[in-house]
Amino acid sequence: MLWKKRLLKQDIPLKRHRFGIKLFEFVDSNTHFLIDFITYTGKESNYEIISNFNSIEKEIENEKETVCNKTSLIIKWRDRWNVFTLTSAYSNTMSSTRKQNYKTNEDIVKPTSVVEYNKYMAGIDTINRQLVTCGTVRKTIRHIILSARHFPSKLPSKRCVVCSNLSSRKITMYICTDCVASLCVIPCFRTYHTRTRY
Numbered sequence: 001m002l003w004k005k006r007l008l009k010q011d012i013p014l015k016r017h018r019f020g021i022k023l024f025e026f027v028d029s030n031t032h033f034l035i036d037f038i039t040y041t042g043k044e045s046n047y048e049i050i051s052n053f054n055s056i057e058k059e060i061e062n063e064k065e066t067v068c069n070k071t072s073l074i075i076k077w078r079d080r081w082n083v084f085t086l087t088s089a090y091s092n093t094m095s096s097t098r099k100q101n102y103k104t105n106e107d108i109v110k111p112t113s114v115v116e117y118n119k120y121m122a123g124i125d126t127i128n129r130q131l132v133t134c135g136t137v138r139k140t141i142r143h144i145i146l147s148a149r150h151f152p153s154k155l156p157s158k159r160c161v162v163c164s165n166l167s168s169r170k171i172t173m174y175i176c177t178d179c180v181a182s183l184c185v186i187p188c189f190r191t192y193h194t195r196t197r198y
Contacts (some may be wrong), residue, residue, distance in 0.1 A: 097109065
């Protein structure tokens with residue numbers, strides 16, 4: 001979730017909006033409704049499942065057998081990179097993905113937990129898609145100010161105000177109706193409305 005203040009801010013470099021609040025969401029896999037979410041509040045939070053996943057990762061790398069207890073199972077699986085899954089619903093069986101390797105024509109198999117995760121992960125993606133259509137997450141204040149007051153419209157050929165001040169003659173067909181100034185659309189329109197000297 002996008003957030004630029006200092007409270008609970010996380011730097012997530014893989015996201016489009018890097019700085020924000022990290023949320024863990026619980027979504028219904030059939031209806032894609034958000035049931036519950038947990039806000040990440042740091043290392044001292046009470047929602048920790050594993051104390052240090054990096055140390056467990058090193059332990060599992062050398063293991064060749066299943067690591068599990070009565071409630072949970074940790075699976076390490078390598079596709080293009082190492083994938084670690086912690087599950088309480090699935091066993092350590094492999095499932096077919098109905099795809100074939102284009103070189104060997106063999107069926108591609110993955111652990112059941114990974115197949116089911118990929119199948120039902122669409123709930124989170126649906127929520128993200130709905131947030132994108134909202135628009136307020138992506139727009140900046142400057143964009144709203146510019147689009148709210150000034151709109152370009154077509155007019156007969158006239159000289160651009162900004163280009164004529166820069167001593168280069170350029171003819172344009174666009175004019176800002178509020179300012180009654182002929183302007184080039186791409187470089188000069190924004191310059192004219194954001195700067196006092198151009």
